Amino acid sequence: MLRYLIKRSLIAVITLLMISITTFWLFFAGSANPAAQMCGAKACDAAKIERINKSLGLKDPIHEQYGRFMSGIFTGREIGEGADAIKCPAPCLGVSFRTSEPVLDIIERGLPVSASIAVGSAVISVLLGVSLGIASALKRGGWLDKFSIGFALTGASLQIFFLGLLLQMVLVYQLKIWDRPRYVPPSEDFLGWLSGMSLPWVTLGVLSAATYARFARAEMLEILSEDFVRTARAKGLTPRAVNIKHALRASLSSIVTIFGLQLGGLLGGAAITETTFDMPGIGKLAVKAVGDDNLPIVMATVLLAAFFVVLFNVIVDAMYAVIDPRVKLS
Amino acid sequence: MADQNPYLQVKDLRVQFKTEDGVVKAVDGVSFAVERGKTLGIVGESGSGKSVTSLSIMGLHNRKRAAMTGEILVDGRNILNLPEEKLREVRGQQVSMIFQDPLSALHPFYTIGHQIVEAHQVHHKVSKKESRKRAIEMLDRVGIPQPAKRADQYPHEFSGGMRQRAMIAMSLVNNPNLIIADEPTTALDVTVQAQILDLLLDLQREFNSAIIMITHDLGVISQIADDVLVMYGGRAVETGTVESVMRRPQHPYTWGLLSSVPSLHGDANEDLVPIKGNPPSLINLPSGCAFNPRCRYAMLGDGRPCDLEIPQLLQVQERGHSVACHLPEQERVQTYQQDIAHSGVAQ
Structure with missing residues (x-):
């Protein structure tokens, strides 16, 4: 177990390194011109751009810039020159090209927002989707099954930016029966947090529930035809015990897989959801940073998203060993 | 083989499934009985209806999908009429099942x-x-x-x-008073097979239970069964004591089954004779005797019966031995002795 974790952590570190190099290289391979973005439209001349480039070292060879970025994570660094220099203590992910604020502080502000969206919608989607999927597998061909198939198809076809905007327009602005989406820290105002997050949760939760419903239904149908389910019935167990203790238990590992991977993906920022509901999370931050050629934030958000995906992959693998006694981590 | 108070009595069991391609007549009028302490072997190819029969006795078919008629009397109670709740008391307690592949x-x-x-x-x-x-x-x-x-x-x-x-x-x-073993040794090594069969027999002696042994392996049948039921296309084609069915079989399908088994006493160079063709589709059974397209002895054409009439399961001269075949009994006995018996039969 320990050996497994050490091995997986090493692989995770290498993965993140590769991603950071690729992101860095891709940024400069494109037409990014951060200096021009920073200096603004007015009063911007070649000399000023030159000064910015020089102070941030943007014209240095890419590997040198990358080396500075990486060493900053471990030792911290000073960014800029002379009196304008900004101190960025370790772990330093750089400072925003726009506001000169350390990137870590910006991420720290956005993360609770993204985490709130991710956890809330994941809970809704897994509860709703899995129960719908199981119920429709058990009553195959019935009205609930037909509804569930229709729901899964609709959910898979609808986009969050469409449904989200529609719901906001109708429920929030026209009928005024739902609170405007906003983020307040739960520690300050728990009820406000709940009501502010509710619309993004419901929208994203219901849409992803469609995936779960389809998946859980297929998985359950397959498992209900397994021999060990027939054995359970042959023992004289009640249908409830057969369905829950035997069938659902066996389909758990695949449900946990999608749950883990989805949550891992969402924690790194739900870019479209956050943009649709104007929530200041990591996803929205990343979208804006890409438009602004704001390299340090792009790097940080990409790495953060990659970190969560890698982390949850390891968690899901470890969960297999908990759920399925045949799986040994090695 | 009928007894005064057999523990299990199946009477004219019919099981049909409606599918998109048509109605599958999985079991079509099968009757048999097993008493405590005795073993009935049910033999047949895949699709002959043997497993469907056993699942019916356990009440494991989905009643919405499977139409079942006839009677399955377990200790005198017809389980086809039992509500699901009562059926659960029978399952696993009075009747229990051993499945083919224990891993799955x-x-x-x-x-x-x-x-x-x-x-x-x-x-x-x-x-x-x-x-x-x-x-x-x-x-x-x-x-x-x-x-x-x-x-x-x-x-x-x-x-x-x-x-x-x-x-x-x-x-x-x-x-349990009745154990249904559905190909319990098929997934096992030959050496282990024998141990498992011995164990079953031992336990049967100890608990005086009835056993239904479902298999396609005639060796298993001759080793542990008292009576045999040979099924083809959802119907019983031959039934009787192991002794009479294995030594003096009268149905061409049983002959085919026996000839396709290697014999310890036979000639090592002798070829096994497979039964030509495939088991019939249960949706669209051949007319008349379901075995007629594969039967070497079928009497066809000119109003002869094999593809016109379904043969009834009729008692032969030997006590407790019944066969469903249009060939006259005399001819069956002769044909078996001349054509089949010398080729060596698994005993």
């Missing part, structure tokens, strides 16, 4: 002990501790060494033979 028939996520305890607790209001004691006792009885330790292991930690022993322990934990 046991739940991979629960320990062997847990699964046996569960089977015991469904039908007994006793503490977990007592059920566990009983489970370990059963594991010991079926010959699993260190039963207390093995009870805490998962099915994948058992060998194939040990798994089937565990499966048998689970089936017998409630002392």
Whole structure:
């Protein structure tokens, strides 16, 4: 177990390194011109751009810039020159090209927002989707099954930016029966947090529930035809015990897989959801940073998203060993 | 083989499934009986209806999908009319089942002990501790060494033979009066097969239970059964004591089955004779005798009966032996002696 974790952590570190190099290289391979973005439209001349480039070292060879970025994570660094220099203590992910604020502080502000969206919608989607999927597998061909198939198809076809905007327009602005989406820290105002997050949760939760419903239904149908389910019935167990203790238990590992991977993906920022509901999370931050050629934030958000995906992959693998006694981590 | 009070009596059982392609007549008018302490072997190819019959006795068919008529009397009660709740009391307690592949028939996520305890607790209001004691006792009885330790292991930690022993322990934990064994040795090595059959016979003697042994292996039948029922296309084509059916078979299909089995006493260079063709589609059975397209002796054309009339299962001269075939009995006996018997039969 320990050996497994050490091995997986090493692989995770290498993965993140590769991603950071690729992101860095891709940024400069494109037409990014951060200096021009920073200096603004007015009063911007070649000399000023030159000064910015020089102070941030943007014209240095890419590997040198990358080396500075990486060493900053471990030792911290000073960014800029002379009196304008900004101190960025370790772990330093750089400072925003726009506001000169350390990137870590910006991420720290956005993360609770993204985490709130991710956890809330994941809970809704897994509860709703899995129960719908199981119920429709058990009553195959019935009205609930037909509804569930229709729901899964609709959910898979609808986009969050469409449904989200529609719901906001109708429920929030026209009928005024739902609170405007906003983020307040739960520690300050728990009820406000709940009501502010509710619309993004419901929208994203219901849409992803469609995936779960389809998946859980297929998985359950397959498992209900397994021999060990027939054995359970042959023992004289009640249908409830057969369905829950035997069938659902066996389909758990695949449900946990999608749950883990989805949550891992969402924690790194739900870019479209956050943009649709104007929530200041990591996803929205990343979208804006890409438009602004704001390299340090792009790097940080990409790495953060990659970190969560890698982390949850390891968690899901470890969960297999908990759920399925045949799986040994090695 | 009919007795005054057989534990299980199946009378004119018909099981049909509606599918998109048509109605599958999986079992079409089958009758038999088994008494306690006796073993009935049901033989046939895949699709002959033998497994569907056994699942009907367990009441395991989905009643919405399977249309079942006839009677299945377990200890005098017709289980086809029992409500699901009453049926659950029969399942696992009075009638229990041993499945073909213990690896897929046991739940991979629960320990062997847990699964046996569960089977015991469904039908007994006793503490977990007592059920566990009983489970370990059963594991010991079926010959699993260190039963207390093995009870805490998962099915994948058992060998194939040990798994089937565990499966048998689970089936017998409630002392059932009838055990249905559906190809219990098919997934096992030959050496292990013999051990498992011996174990079943031992347990049968001990608990005086009735056994239905479903198999396509005539060797297994001759080893453990008292009576045989040969099924083809959802119907019984020949039935009788093992002695009479195996030594003096009268149905061309039974001949085919026997000729396709290698014999210990036969000539080593002799070829096995497979039955030509494939088992019939149960949606669209051949007219008349379902076996007629594959039968070397079929009497066809000119108003002769084999593809026109379904032959009835009729008693032959020998007591307790019935055959469903249009050929005259005299001719059947002669043909068997001249054409088939010399080729050596698995006994």
